[in-house]
Amino acid sequence: MTAQPDSNQTQLHRLAVAVEFSKKPVRFEQRDFEALIDQAVKVVLGQAGLARPYTVSGEFDENKCSGSVLVPREHLHILWSALSIYGCHFGTPIAIHCQKHFLLPPRTKIDLHGKHALVTGGSKGIGKALAIELVRQGASVTIVARDEATLVDTCNELQKLCDLNGKGQQAAWYSLDVTKSPETTQAVINRAEEKLGEIDILVNNAGNSVQDAFEKLPVESFERQMKLNYLSAVYATRAVVNTMKRRRSGRIAFVSSAAGQLGIYGYSAYAPAKFALRGFAEAIQMELEPYNIAITVVYPPNTDTEGFQEELRTMPKEVRLISETAGLFSPKDVAKLAVHDIVHGKFATNIGTDGWMLGTLTAGGAPETSVFGAAQQILFGGLFRGILLAYHSHFRRLVQRCAEEREQEKRH
Numbered sequence: 001m002t003a004q005p006d007s008n009q010t011q012l013h014r015l016a017v018a019v020e021f022s023k024k025p026v027r028f029e030q031r032d033f034e035a036l037i038d039q040a041v042k043v044v045l046g047q048a049g050l051a052r053p054y055t056v057s058g059e060f061d062e063n064k065c066s067g068s069v070l071v072p073r074e075h076l077h078i079l080w081s082a083l084s085i086y087g088c089h090f091g092t093p094i095a096i097h098c099q100k101h102f103l104l105p106p107r108t109k110i111d112l113h114g115k116h117a118l119v120t121g122g123s124k125g126i127g128k129a130l131a132i133e134l135v136r137q138g139a140s141v142t143i144v145a146r147d148e149a150t151l152v153d154t155c156n157e158l159q160k161l162c163d164l165n166g167k168g169q170q171a172a173w174y175s176l177d178v179t180k181s182p183e184t185t186q187a188v189i190n191r192a193e194e195k196l197g198e199i200d201i202l203v204n205n206a207g208n209s210v211q212d213a214f215e216k217l218p219v220e221s222f223e224r225q226m227k228l229n230y231l232s233a234v235y236a237t238r239a240v241v242n243t244m245k246r247r248r249s250g251r252i253a254f255v256s257s258a259a260g261q262l263g264i265y266g267y268s269a270y271a272p273a274k275f276a277l278r279g280f281a282e283a284i285q286m287e288l289e290p291y292n293i294a295i296t297v298v299y300p301p302n303t304d305t306e307g308f309q310e311e312l313r314t315m316p317k318e319v320r321l322i323s324e325t326a327g328l329f330s331p332k333d334v335a336k337l338a339v340h341d342i343v344h345g346k347f348a349t350n351i352g353t354d355g356w357m358l359g360t361l362t363a364g365g366a367p368e369t370s371v372f373g374a375a376q377q378i379l380f381g382g383l384f385r386g387i388l389l390a391y392h393s394h395f396r397r398l399v400q401r402c403a404e405e406r407e408q409e410k411r412h
Contacts, residue, residue, distance in 0.1 A: 013076050014057065015098055017083060018066040022093040030060040033067045040086035040096070041079070054079055055108065059372055070108075108294075109344050110251065113138035113167065116196045118189065120178050120236055121206030123150040125305035126255060129335035130203055131171075135161045137339060139201065140169045142192040144176040151175060170196055178206045178232035179224075185235040198247070199240045201342065204233035205255040207273075208307055211266035211319045222269045229273035234280065241284075245291045252288075253296040253342050254281045258326065258355060261299055261362040262388075265399050266319040282366050285347065294345035298338045301326045301355055321398045325391070326354045345369060357384050 019028075019036065034056045041054075054075065060067035071079050083096045117134045121127040122143030131141045135158055143158070145151055151173040158171035172195055176188045193199060207229040210221050233254055244250030259267045260274030278297055285295040302308060302323050312320070334351055341349040347367050350359030360377050361384040368374045 012070045012072060015069045015071055015076065015080060015083075016066065017069060018064060018097045020095040020097065021065070024065070025092070028065055029062060030067070033060050033065070036089055037069060037083070039089065040083050044082040044085050045078070059370065110200075111138070112201075112343060115139045115200040116142070116193075116198065117201035117203065118142045118144065118192055118199050118236075118240075119203040119205055120144050120176075120232065121255075122203075123147060123154045123173070125307050126300060126303055126331050126334055127203075127205040128154050129331035130205060130255075130338060131158055132161065133332075133335040133339040134201070134203075135165070135169060135171065137343070138165070138167060138169065140171065140196050142172045142174065142196060142199075144174045144178070144188060144192075145206070146175060146177055148175050172196055178235065179227040182235045182238055185232075186239040189236065189239040193243075198243050200249070201251040201253070202236060202240050203253045203255070203342070204236055204277075205253075206232050207255065209257075209259070209267070209270040209311060211270065211311065211315055213266065213316065214268040217269050222272075225269045225273045226276065229270065230276040230280070233277055237284070241288070241293075244293050245288070248292045250288075250291075250293040251296065251342050251345070252284075252293065253298060253338065254278075255298045255300065255338070256281075258299050258301045258358060260297075261358050264319070264322050264395060266316050278366075285367055294342075294347075296338070296342045296346060296349060298334070298341075298349040299351070299355060299359060300329065300334045301351055302328050303331055303334055304328050305331055318399050318402045321402070322395050325394070327352065357387065360384055361388055 017037070019033070021028075025032075037054075037056050054069050054071040057068040057070055069079065080098045083098055086096055087094060112134065115138070117131075117139045119127050119131045119134070119141060122131045122141070123145040127143070127145070131143050131154070134141050140162070141158055143151060143154060155171050155173040162169035162171055172192060174188045174192060176185065178185060189199065209229075210217060210225065237252055240250070240252070244252075254277050256277045257270075257274045259271045260278050263271040263275075281295050281297045288295065308328075315323075329351055337351055338349050347369050348359055348363070350356050357380075360380055363377045363381075368377065
């Protein structure tokens with residue numbers, strides 16, 4: 001790519017570009033598309049045009065010879081004109097069609113090498129898998145959780161991986177109850193930054209779930225779930241946001257849940273906290289976008305972690321039957337996809353076919369960083385609504401059947 005977008009720029013448009021050749025070349029790939037955009041700017045606008053802050057997107061369709069360019073509002077029509085005028089590419093007549101553009105949040109890739117990532121709840125489960133993947137991709141990692149013994153074991157494992165990479169990475173750990181207070185969280189994050197440098201990526205992963213019928217859950221469970229799954233993320237985000245805004249750079253991720261998109265039986269305490277996490281992420285995404293800080297919300301389905309295995313021991317039958325419809329995923333697979341989306345600045349991470357369908361349907365008023373993703377939501381929203389209603393009908397039958405079985409057991 002010739003130029004990177006200005007980090008101070010707040011309004012980027014995605015200009016969809018399709019290239020029509022009089023005689024299509026044997027090969028026309030992403031890099032050829034980038035070279036064509038650069039050449040068009042150079043020929044039409046001159047050498048000075050290469051300094052304009054546009055970025056060629058990585059979303060390129062080789063079959064249709066189409067891609068997109070991210071460009072600030074004030075340069076949009078200049079670039080549009082230049083591409084429309086450019087009619088011959090290295091001796092081959094072409095036509096460039098600048099299609100409808102959308103105002104979208106910036107979506108630029110970051111390099112994790114030399115970066116400092118902090119993962120809450122990072123000693124086991126999805127948090128540990130996220131920490132491992134971040135290290136694999138070049139970051140130094142700090143993990144925080146409550147249990148010191150587990151933290152030490154995981155940190156040693158992470159440091160060995162850092163040493164194998166041979167890139168000077170480090171791993172560190174701190175014991176922290178993330179629900180205690182904003183001041184306690186701030187103090188720990190300050191210590192982490194003193195050791196490994198200012199935090200570039202914050203992953204709010206700490207959380208757990210309780211499941212039971214509403215009337216059987218203690219009121220304290222609702223308060224605890226909100227503190228652990230939602231307010232802990234508020235505390236940690238508050239601790240890093242001013243530094244990220246000053247540097248005009250950063251990534252903040254929130255590990256929500258499929259239960260943060262769809263409320264089901266047994267999750268009357270857990271689901272509201274995860275829904276709150278999503279609302280918080282959407283709100284600060286709009287606030288932090290001008291400072292080049294990208295937000296990612298991860299919606300894992302059931303994941304084969306130590307915590308999930310513990311939940312199975314007391315999981316109500318209704319919850320277990322409903323959960324089985326979506327399958328079980330590995331922490332490693334969830335972490336790989338999540339880190340990929342964090343690196344690329346994607347707002348929502350959905351896992352699996354059911355997750356993709358649910359994410360498309362429940363996008364609602366959330367931001368969207370991809371023209372392709374926006375198109376899917378527009379095209380498939382109605383269809384997926386019908387499919388989800390069928391799922392709802394199935395879930396209601398399961399709950400009704402369990403209720404009838406309990407009534408029969410009482411009679412006998």
